[in-house]
Amino acid sequence: MTRHEIELHTDDAPSADRREPGTVRARPRMPGAHDESGDKSGDEPRDKPRIRDRLRRYRSEARLTVVAYAVLITLMCAAACAVTVVCADAGPTALAVGLAVLVGLGATGVWASTALVRHTSQLGQARSATLILQQTVLDPIPADLPGYEIAALYLPADQETKVGGDMFAVVRSRHGMRVLMGDVRGKGVGAIATAATLMSCFREAAHYEPGLPGLAARLEERIAQIDADRAGPADERFATAVLFAFDEPDHLRMLSCGHTPPLHLRGGRAVELELPSGAPPLGTAGLYGAMAYQEYRVGYLPGDVLVVVTDGVTEARDPAGRFYPFGERVVRWAHLGPQRIAQELISDVTAHTGGRLHDDAAVLVVRRKPAEEPHPSHAA
Structure with missing residues (x-):
């Protein structure tokens, strides 16, 4: 042409x-x-399977984040046990300091994991809602x-x-x-x-x-x-x-x-x-x-x-x-x-x-x- x-x-x-x-x-x-x-066709839109796949991916990302932080917390607990064993042979002052450090690390890890999991969940929900809104249009x-x-x-x-x-x-x-x-x-x-x-x-x-x-x-x-x-x-x-x-x-x-x-x-x-x-x-x-x-x-x-x-x-x-x-x-x-x-x-x-x-x-x-x-x- x-x-x-x-x-x-x-x-x-x-x-x-x-x-x-x-x-x-x-x-x-x-x-x-x-x-x-x-x-409007009564049939299901051709792109709906694509939407479902993408939403499943977002949920999977959130689950993987949870698993990753669960592993991190487990490792921190293992480290805590190791430090406790090491500090057990030390004096009372060193043991108290070690335990305080471990408690601080544990609390920080739990807070960080909770915050990140919440953020990931909110992000996935926002993505899902926006995608659904777009596909509704x-x-x-x-x-x-x-x-x-x-x-x-x-x-x-x-x-x-x-x-x-x-x-x-x-x-x-x-x-x-x-x-x-x-x-x-x-x-x-x-x-x-x-x-x-x-x-x-x-x-x-x-x-x-x-x-x-x-x-x-x-x-x-x-x-x-x-x-x-x-x-x-x-x-x-x-x-x-x-x-x-x-x-x-x-x-x-x-x-x-x-x-x-x-x-x-x-x-x-x-x-x-x-x-x-x-x-x-x-x-x-x-x-x-x-x-x-x-x-x-x-x-x-x-x-x-x-x-x-x-x-x-x-x-x-x-x-x-x-x-x-x-x-x-x-x-x-x-x-x-x-x-x-x-x-x-x-x-x-x-x-x-x-x-x-x-x-x-x-x-x-x-x-x-x-x-x-x-x-x-x-x-x-």
Whole structure:
């Protein structure tokens, strides 16, 4: 695929709730909340086994700490016995001093072990709670998406409780399938809460906005409202995002707000979809005056694969400081299914960094099924 296949798209379809295409302005509250029950699969999310494994690991770490300190206390008791035996042949004064030292060491050891065990337990609980909160925000991908296969994986950075605001969502709307991938600035519960608010806005607005510019404008307005409603000291709150619309036979539509360019896989080649003109991150439109969003059409044929990631993948570094070669690696797995591509990519990024991610990583893979490949629900 070459650059000239990316073309500006203008949607002139009439709508009772349209503004000038892709402009940000004050707007009335959306009609009543939409029932999104059709967008959620009753199946268990694919990433839940991964969550359980990670929680088991945290509990195991706490248990190992307890065992380690139990061994330490045992050794200190053994040392105490040895000192007692040695001091038994000494005078009363030396014996008293030895016993005082032993009691002090024992008390210090018990206090230190109790404190560290409590800290480890609290850390494990905080990690668990934050991970569960993040995974609650990330709804499972709808199971029934005729014509497409989609897989998504999220892996938090292995740095205590610093879970970030990576987000992705897939919605089946009356206008067609809509996909969001984004990354909120910052870490912790604040970033997760902002991501949750933006994804909720996306899931609802996707049912009312036929075009991506209108959808991006609603997200911009929502994050600006978060800042306006926020109590406490001022805080810069913004997010990168990329939006996709899958509702044309041989094209997808795309709009990027400062997000990492996705990769388009076709015929054993990987092409970076860097748009001719992109918008700034959500939450920064006020710095640019009137913001007009533009969406672009990209050729997307049966068998094509779209790989979308957050900067936790593209900016991952190895111990020597080299960035992860995203396009070079992904093309190796172009023949695999979306789930395998996502798994291989996450595993490879983790190996590239020496086993520890320094930033959260999210991967979303969309494959357009070949025409002759039936949908699983219709297979014999």
